[in-house]
């Protein structure tokens with residue numbers, strides 16, 4: 402575990418933080434992929450949990466949701482616009498334009514459907530964080546924002562990792578996994594307008610240099 406903000410830790414991943422899962426108090430944010438099962442369960446052993454909250458329902462964020470919620474007997478929360486995907490009434494691959502090989506890989510990351518016990522909408526509070534709807538990458542994508550110290554858990558609104566080299570670098574999520582890149586750019590600006598002090602993305606290390614983030618936002622089309 403690595404402390405990434407006051408009272409917020411990121412579960413360890415070797416050699417790089419590729420599929421991020423955060424824990425703040427008793428709330429777990431995101432559930433990686435089914436391939437992360439041993440890594441995640443080992444680190445959660447002995448940790449009290451009262452809720453699993455997803456930033457969005459994509460295979461690399463919901464993979465272990467069903468397993469964790471059943472094993473730990475905790476409720477699952479996600480935004481109202483992603484409930485159909487989480488509960489299995491809609492297939493995420495119908496809206497993601499991925500090629501057959503990527504589809505096969507991502508399908509193997511995907512965990513089973515699970516009932517959403519807590520359906521989130523804009524402005525609700527989750528473990529001290531405020532729900533900010535940020536669609537574009539996923540329709541039910543949210544930023545969890547803590548107003549007291551401006552910590553943003555942003556899912557895949559931005560990434561801080563090159564998918565080619567693995568090195569840190571702020572970028573938009575890849576178009577092929579994003580149903581509406583222009584809409585996601587509006588969500589990036591929404592994130593910037595929150596004035597975050599640190600951004601905790603779904604992929605890559607924490608973004609702590611806000612001048613670099615601001616430059617990235619200003620250069621967006």
Ligand SMILES: [Zn+2]
Nearest residue numbers: 459461557603
């Ligand atoms: Zn992702």
